[in-house]
Amino acid sequence: MSRKKLVRFAQNELNPNVVQAGKPIFEEIKGHWNEKQFQNPNPIVVELACGRGEFTVGLGREYPSQNFIGVDIKGSRIWKGSSTATAEGIANVAFLRTQIQQLEDFFGEGEISELWITFPDPFPRDGDEKRRLTSPKFLDMYKPMIKPGGLVHFKTDNTGLFDYTLELVQAREDIEILAFTHDFYQSEMKDDHHGIKTRYEKMFSDKGEKIKYLKLRFKD
CATH class of the missing domain: 3.40.50.150 (Vaccinia Virus protein VP39)
Incomplete structure (x- = not known):
């Protein structure tokens, strides 16, 4: 694995807008995204196969009264969207790292x-x-x-x-x-x-x- 990917994976571990295996929230999030991740009651919009998260982050910019979640299994791709949202202070964007086949394990x-x-x-x-x-x-x-x-x-x-x-x-x-x-x-x-x-x-x-x-x- 390249050093660049290792650095990105380490940052994903630290970024609170990334929900992935190894974090306590990963096992608790189903049915509780508003409460545990966003701390607001706003509608949740999910993008599947979000890749680098350009669309998820772009929607988050346009619609601050909604919450947006990008789903992808590739941590190095999610890192880009996560870092962009963090740098811009876009608090209504998060990323879920999982196989889409497992989606029902994370949404109620x-x-x-x-x-x-x-x-x-x-x-x-x-x-x-x-x-x-x-x-x-x-x-x-x-x-x-x-x-x-x-x-x-x-x-x-x-x-x-x-x-x-x-x-x-x-x-x-x-x-x-x-x-x-x-x-x-x-x-x-x-x-x-x-x-x-x-x-x-x-x-x-x-x-x-x-x-x-x-x-x-x-x-x-």
């Missing part, structure tokens, strides 16, 4: 107000369908964690994953599609995201890839 029923799935691995092979973050397995896991009427947002550059997801949710009776587009930055929805782009999104956009976006909610 109805604890999440909004969920963002941003540029996940598309896992294009048919045998990898269960690993896609928009597969039935994952959608069923998210559903009880999201409060009634809570939103789910999905952004990707991958046409195959987007079409797979759109077809899947259109067939589900427990999901209401609120909006979708195959070209987000040419749509009327583009201003809703305040121009916040992750490093990967900017890379894809600069190459001419069209960004796809889907907004939905689970029915009561």
Whole structure:
């Protein structure tokens, strides 16, 4: 392991906005994010596969009356968002280091107000369908964690994953599609995201890839 990663991992251990194994809060946080992490009753917004945390931190800047949690397993990536939030004094941002498959171990029923799935691995092979973050397995896991009427947002550059997801949710009776587009930055929805782009999104956009976006909610 490189010295740079070791330094970043050590800083994650010290940063209070990082929730990870080895910290007492890691075992206690489920159902208690407002109380134990943020010390306020504000709505909780979660970003999955947050990477370096650009989007999580950007949303935190724009919406100080909400709490934002980026989830990723890569500690060296989380370090970037954690350090940025700390340096800027953004107290409504935190990061959870865990496998997304374990998400239900960290959020109680109805604890999440909004969920963002941003540029996940598309896992294009048919045998990898269960690993896609928009597969039935994952959608069923998210559903009880999201409060009634809570939103789910999905952004990707991958046409195959987007079409797979759109077809899947259109067939589900427990999901209401609120909006979708195959070209987000040419749509009327583009201003809703305040121009916040992750490093990967900017890379894809600069190459001419069209960004796809889907907004939905689970029915009561």
